[in-house]
Amino acid sequence: MASAARVDLDGNPIKAMTICMIGAGGFIGSHLCEKLMAETPHKVLAVDVYNDKIKHLLEPASLPWAGRIQFHRINIKNDSRLEGLIKMADLTINLAAICTPADYNTRPLDTIYSNFIDALPVVKYCSENNKRLIHFSTCEVYGKTIGSFLPKDSPMRQDPAYFILKEDASPCIFGSIEKQRWSYACAKQLIERLVYAEGAENGLEFTIVRPFNWIGPRMDFIPGIDGPSEGVPRVLACFSNNLLRGEPLKLVDGGQSQRTFVYIKDAIEAVLLMIENPARANGHIFNVGNPNNEVTVRQLAEMMTEVYSKVSGEPALEVPTIDVSSKEFYGEGYDDSDKRIPDMTIINTQLGWNPKTSLWDLLESTLTYQHRTYAEAIKQAISKPIASS
Numbered sequence: 222m223a224s225a226a227r228v229d230l231d232g233n234p235i236k237a238m239t240i241c242m243i244g245a246g247g248f249i250g251s252h253l254c255e256k257l258m259a260e261t262p263h264k265v266l267a268v269d270v271y272n273d274k275i276k277h278l279l280e281p282a283s284l285p286w287a288g289r290i291q292f293h294r295i296n297i298k299n300d301s302r303l304e305g306l307i308k309m310a311d312l313t314i315n316l317a318a319i320c321t322p323a324d325y326n327t328r329p330l331d332t333i334y335s336n337f338i339d340a341l342p343v344v345k346y347c348s349e350n351n352k353r354l355i356h357f358s359t360c361e362v363y364g365k366t367i368g369s370f371l372p373k374d375s376p377m378r379q380d381p382a383y384f385i386l387k388e389d390a391s392p393c394i395f396g397s398i399e400k401q402r403w404s405y406a407c408a409k410q411l412i413e414r415l416v417y418a419e420g421a422e423n424g425l426e427f428t429i430v431r432p433f434n435w436i437g438p439r440m441d442f443i444p445g446i447d448g449p450s451e452g453v454p455r456v457l458a459c460f461s462n463n464l465l466r467g468e469p470l471k472l473v474d475g476g477q478s479q480r481t482f483v484y485i486k487d488a489i490e491a492v493l494l495m496i497e498n499p500a501r502a503n504g505h506i507f508n509v510g511n512p513n514n515e516v517t518v519r520q521l522a523e524m525m526t527e528v529y530s531k532v533s534g535e536p537a538l539e540v541p542t543i544d545v546s547s548k549e550f551y552g553e554g555y556d557d558s559d560k561r562i563p564d565m566t567i568i569n570t571q572l573g574w575n576p577k578t579s580l581w582d583l584l585e586s587t588l589t590y591q592h593r594t595y596a597e598a599i600k601q602a603i604s605k606p607i608a609s610s
């Protein structure tokens with residue numbers, strides 16, 4: 222039976238479109254490309270410097286979607302081909318960014334250029350050519366909660382008004398300038414304000430996405446295996462690396478910060494709704510996260526240790542975690558968000574989206590992937606005698 226014609230949330234038929242996806246070779250981009258190829262008729266112009274995470278979508282030529290995805294190896298910092306690709310597409314999605322915290326205080330200039338300066342031409346080309354833009358910002362633009370400035374034992378800290386993060390109400394609260402960790406969030410805030418101004422003054426049709434810690438397979442890299450040994454990826458990959466190597470998980474400043482984690486596959490559903498429901502998505506900023514999956518970093522480490530033990534069959538370490546100072550782990554200028562709980566009102570109202578996957582379940586599928594993908598390579602790496610100096 223022919224597959225029923227796909228309709229949007231208002232019952233209108235969905236027409237095939239061409240999407241220019243910048244940063245398509247990354248963690249989120251690779252999952253978004255998979256979804257678009259497997260479930261929609263849309264065409265993707267995949268723009269990135271790397272394509273190892275989407276190679277399985279580009280080859281072999283016999284793939285059912287062959288011809289609907291093209292890879293363009295382009296660095297958007299300086300490439301005249303970018304405007305032509307944006308003009309060929311109906312919609313541009315910009316995911317390109319330096320977005321690993323270890324870089325924010327150690328490579329602040331690269332971080333600011335990547336997250337603000339390099340995005341300027343993308344916004345300009347979309348606005349000048351009347352093309353729709355979905356721009357990826359971050360939940361980090363909220364910075365710290367208002368409650369984090371209350372006395373430690375104040376009961377008001379339990380009042381949601383002091384910690385729920387709402388797109389059209391919450392302020393952006395960062396640390397002082399020498400806390401260069403905030404170079405990223407501040408650059409993201411300013412590009413949000415520029416996109417919003419292009420919408421207000423020149424009619425740019427835009428949607429801004431604020432991801433709240435999306436995690437899953439293919440996030441970042443495992444140091445020394447498919448990334449630099451001295452590289453410091455985001456927490457999922459850091460903890461996975463420690464578990465794969467049988468090392469204790471390092472808890473920065475005791476792992477007291479809290480996060481809400483959402484499964485990448487749930488989050489991609491939200492992005493597809495934004496893509497295919499422009500009338501409901503244009504002009505909006507969306508929190509995309511899972512308020513039900515809140516843990517401290519310490520609790521995350523404990524849960525990942527338990528899940529990994531189950532997945533790998535290997536017993537957990539006697540001492541599974543150790544505390545490290547942020548100065549030791551990240552260097553000077555680090556600072557942190559204390560708590561990130563997304564208000565879900567706007568995304569519920571506009572797109573009817575809610576996340577489905579519990580933290581335990583998403584960790585089980587993700588650590589199964591990590592173990593299957595890396596355990597052997599790690600064993601080789603550990604067994605190989607260190608090259609004699």
Ligand SMILES: NC(=O)c1ccc[n+]([C@@H]2O[C@H](COP(=O)([O-])OP(=O)(O)OC[C@H]3O[C@@H](n4cnc5c(N)ncnc54)[C@H](O)[C@@H]3O)[C@@H](O)[C@H]2O)c1
Pocket residue numbers: 243244245246247248249250268269270271295296297298315316317318319320335339357358359360361431432433434435436441
């Ligand atoms: N994953 C999350 O939980 C999360 C949370 C908040 C915000 N975000 C945002 O979502 C977006 C995607 O994040 P991700 O997790 O997929 O990160 P990622 O690092 O896996 O992907 C980013 C991609 O952009 C590409 N890129 C960077 N600079 C480029 C340039 N100059 N030219 C061409 N390509 C370039 C990189 O090669 C990479 O493939 C980023 O804007 C990030 O700030 C992600």
Ligand SMILES: O=c1ccn([C@@H]2O[C@H](COP(=O)(O)OP(=O)(O)O[C@H]3OC[C@@H](O)[C@H](O)[C@H]3O)[C@@H](O)[C@H]2O)c(=O)[nH]1
Pocket residue numbers: 320321322358359360361434454455456457459460471472473474476478480518557558
């Ligand atoms: O080995 C580790 C790694 C990280 N951590 C802690 O784990 C928490 C999460 O750290 P991550 O590296 O995943 O990054 P954060 O959640 O702070 O920000 C990230 O999420 C939002 C996006 O904008 C970016 O992808 C990134 O800024 C932080 O408190 C960090 O200090 C550890 O305790 N140990």
